[in-house]
Amino acid sequence: MDGLISFANSVGSILTSWSAVDVVWATLLGIIVGMLPGLTATLGVALLTTLTFKMEADQAILILVCMYVGAIYGGSRSAILLNIPGTPANAATALDGFPLARAGKAGSAMAIATTGSVFGGLIGMIALAVIAPVLAEFALSFGAFEFFWLAVFGVLISGQLTSLDDPIKGWIAGFLGLFIATIGQEGIYAVPRFSYGSTDLSGGIGLLPAMVGAFGLAEILTVMRHEAFEAVRAKSDSVWSGIREAYKYKFTAIRSGLIGTLMGLIPGVGEDMGSWASYAAARQTSKNKEEFGKGSVEGLLAAESGNNAAVPGALIPVLTLAVPGSAPAAVLLAAMVIHGIRPGPLIMIESPGFVYSVVAMVFLATIAMGVLGLLLTRPLVLVLKVTRERLMPIIFVLCTVGAFAIASRTFDVWVMLFFGVFGFILRELKYPMAPLILGIVLGDILDKSLRRGLVLSDGELMQFFNRPISMVLWISALLFILLTMPSIRKLLGRLFKQKAEGGVQ
Amino acid sequence: MSHQSSMNKADFISSIILTLFGIGVVVESLRLPRLENLNVNAYTVPGIVPGFLGLFLTVAGLAIFVRSIRRGGWKLSLNKDGMRRWLGSAMVMRTAVTVVITMGYAILLFPNVPFWIATPIFIFVFVVATEAMKYGGLPDRKKLLTALVLAIIAGLLINYVFQDLFFVRLPGG
Numbered sequence: 001m002d003g004l005i006s007f008a009n010s011v012g013s014i015l016t017s018w019s020a021v022d023v024v025w026a027t028l029l030g031i032i033v034g035m036l037p038g039l040t041a042t043l044g045v046a047l048l049t050t051l052t053f054k055m056e057a058d059q060a061i062l063i064l065v066c067m068y069v070g071a072i073y074g075g076s077r078s079a080i081l082l083n084i085p086g087t088p089a090n091a092a093t094a095l096d097g098f099p100l101a102r103a104g105k106a107g108s109a110m111a112i113a114t115t116g117s118v119f120g121g122l123i124g125m126i127a128l129a130v131i132a133p134v135l136a137e138f139a140l141s142f143g144a145f146e147f148f149w150l151a152v153f154g155v156l157i158s159g160q161l162t163s164l165d166d167p168i169k170g171w172i173a174g175f176l177g178l179f180i181a182t183i184g185q186e187g188i189y190a191v192p193r194f195s196y197g198s199t200d201l202s203g204g205i206g207l208l209p210a211m212v213g214a215f216g217l218a219e220i221l222t223v224m225r226h227e228a229f230e231a232v233r234a235k236s237d238s239v240w241s242g243i244r245e246a247y248k249y250k251f252t253a254i255r256s257g258l259i260g261t262l263m264g265l266i267p268g269v270g271e272d273m274g275s276w277a278s279y280a281a282a283r284q285t286s287k288n289k290e291e292f293g294k295g296s297v298e299g300l301l302a303a304e305s306g307n308n309a310a311v312p313g314a315l316i317p318v319l320t321l322a323v324p325g326s327a328p329a330a331v332l333l334a335a336m337v338i339h340g341i342r343p344g345p346l347i348m349i350e351s352p353g354f355v356y357s358v359v360a361m362v363f364l365a366t367i368a369m370g371v372l373g374l375l376l377t378r379p380l381v382l383v384l385k386v387t388r389e390r391l392m393p394i395i396f397v398l399c400t401v402g403a404f405a406i407a408s409r410t411f412d413v414w415v416m417l418f419f420g421v422f423g424f425i426l427r428e429l430k431y432p433m434a435p436l437i438l439g440i441v442l443g444d445i446l447d448k449s450l451r452r453g454l455v456l457s458d459g460e461l462m463q464f465f466n467r468p469i470s471m472v473l474w475i476s477a478l479l480f481i482l483l484t485m486p487s488i489r490k491l492l493g494r495l496f497k498q499k500a501e502g503g504v505q
Numbered sequence: 506m507s508h509q510s511s512m513n514k515a516d517f518i519s520s521i522i523l524t525l526f527g528i529g530v531v532v533e534s535l536r537l538p539r540l541e542n543l544n545v546n547a548y549t550v551p552g553i554v555p556g557f558l559g560l561f562l563t564v565a566g567l568a569i570f571v572r573s574i575r576r577g578g579w580k581l582s583l584n585k586d587g588m589r590r591w592l593g594s595a596m597v598m599r600t601a602v603t604v605v606i607t608m609g610y611a612i613l614l615f616p617n618v619p620f621w622i623a624t625p626i627f628i629f630v631f632v633v634a635t636e637a638m639k640y641g642g643l644p645d646r647k648k649l650l651t652a653l654v655l656a657i658i659a660g661l662l663i664n665y666v667f668q669d670l671f672f673v674r675l676p677g678g
Binding site: 050052054080168169171172174175178179182186188189191193194201217220221224225226388389390392393394396397398400401402405408410413415417421428430446447448451452455458459 | 512515516519523531533537538540543545546547548549551552553555557558559561562565567568569596599601603604606607608609610612615621624627628631632634635636639642652655657659660666667671672673674675676
């Protein structure tokens with residue numbers, strides 16, 4: 001009940017102040033950022049972090065949450081109209097959204113995507129309100145051993161899920177991120193590591209310049225490398241018929257919302273998997289499987305409910321464990337720290353109201369996204385007419401100034417450039433970016449937890465394995481990795497088949 | 506050449522770099538101070554975590570190296586003509602031009618030239634160079650004028666937003 005009152009108070013205070021204007025412009029900007037291929041939610045949140053760090057904490061976080069929610073939804077527009085996902089989270093949206101647009105149902109498709117996103121966002125928001133306080137309380141029992149496994153679990157699972165075809169590359173990306181986090185003064189004795197006398201390197205690699213590089217410059221290079229996309233003129237039917245059609249599949253939206261939230265909750269997995277997993281589940285249970293990929297309303301609804309539900313889902317571990325559920329959530333975590341908020345297990349003790357403020361922010365951003373998305377269907381299409389040749393230099397200027405603005409250091413611009421080129425090469429070699437970023441965030445936790453754990457156990461490694469929560473974490477990570485390996489799945493399949501045949505005989 | 510075959514070759518080269526990098530991390534971790542003079546617990550020495558990470562990267566690099574050899578990635582079959590064709594392809598040219606212009610801006614112009622001058626120059630050069638590649642020649646007068654107007658407006662607007670609205674002191678004068 002206290003939570004509900006805090007939530008209502010937060011909604012009331014945002015709506016009755018200038019913050020309501022922030023909700024509108026930040027969500028609209030998010031939608032535009034998401035729509036433009038080459039601009040991702042992560043980059044949008046990172047660039048806005050550099051612009052808002054002189055604002056009050058609540059106002060800055062509100063703007064960033066609105067940008068995040070808006071961008072994940074905005075990507076559906078380009079997926080539907082251009083067959084190019086605006087953000088990686090909208091890749092599944094293009095599978096059915098584009099065929100619908102080609103069939104002259106662009107308006108309906110955009111309405112279905114909007115309805116799905118609102119549904120997903122609200123389901124995720126409820127989960128955030130319900131799960132975050134419980135998880136925070138549970139996390140109070142975490143010690144060095146548990147945090148060590150949480151970091152390992154996060155990097156391994158994120159590496160596995162973001163690189164399903166070649167998990168080893170996902171793990172390498174994650175471990176490279178963990179290594180990057182060890183550069184600079186370490187947290188126990190303040191010994192500089194891998195700094196080689198450089199004062200800038202002793203301070204460590206900043207997460208924000210690294211992310212602006214990995215998601216900004218790397219994206220610019222990727223977009224410029226490939227052939228230009230052609231903006232299409234959408235034949236638009238009524239958006240209202242789309243809402244009615246989406247309503248027919250309300251149970252699909254609810255299921256996708258729950259799956260998306262769960263995917264968001266898993267460290268470093270986020271919206272992309274939220275969308276794909278929801279889409280796969282919808283296809284598996286649908287009565288009209290053959291329509292998937294050819295313009296299925298159910299498929300489009302599932303993909304969009306899944307990715308937007310993952311947004312509040314990804315905020316749950318941010319608030320309660322200080323572990324990001326996705327790449328944009330990692331930036332949000334960094335922004336919270338910049339603004340003096342301390343996410344982690346103590347959040348419900350130190351600032352319980354903040355969790356419900358974030359719930360209120362997600363709620364208002366979701367509503368603004370729905371209203372703006374439906375009302376501005378036609379004007380927003382104009383954004384897609386900007387050519388990459390004219391957009392990319394402006395984005396690069398924002399990346400450069402954004403990296404510099406954080407600490408007014410030219411060194412951060414070098415970091416941005418390095419991660420831009422390094423990230424581009426890694427992407428071309430099919431190494432995913434999300435585990436790399438998660439590794440940078442979790443590196444410090446892993447470093448301190450392993451060393452503290454070894455001191456506490458006096459070098460006795462068994463203590464890392466036999467404590468109840470540690471046991472759950474390492475066994476689930478191991479099982480998850482084993483079960484997603486094709487060779488193990490084949491072996492299990494063969495064993496079950498043999499057993500079944502034995503049973504029949 | 507199939508995409509998978511190119512990837513195997515890329516994996517072969519990158520795995521060598523990764524393995525060497527991993528070994529380098531292990532060696533450098535071993536060279537980090539162990540703080541014996543401070544009598545610190547041996548389990549908390551600063552090199553322990555990066556050492557383990559370096560070990561993982563070495564093993565993972567070797568795993569990809571072995572896999573790429575099994576898949577024939579070691580047959581790089583480099584030849585002059587192939588290299589020339591690859592270097593001259595539109596994809597590589599676009600990437601190279603983007604890298605050169607962006608680096609030129611961030612490394613040379615941004616720290617040394619006033620922002621309101623450096624940024625319009627960069628935007629104009631970027632638009633004209635990439636449009637020239639797109640259309641196969643210098644853009645027409647109308648496109649050039651549009652690029653110039655865009656460069657000036659964007660440069661001044663970004664300058665105003667960061668310097669005057671958000672009080673970020675930009676470098677370069």
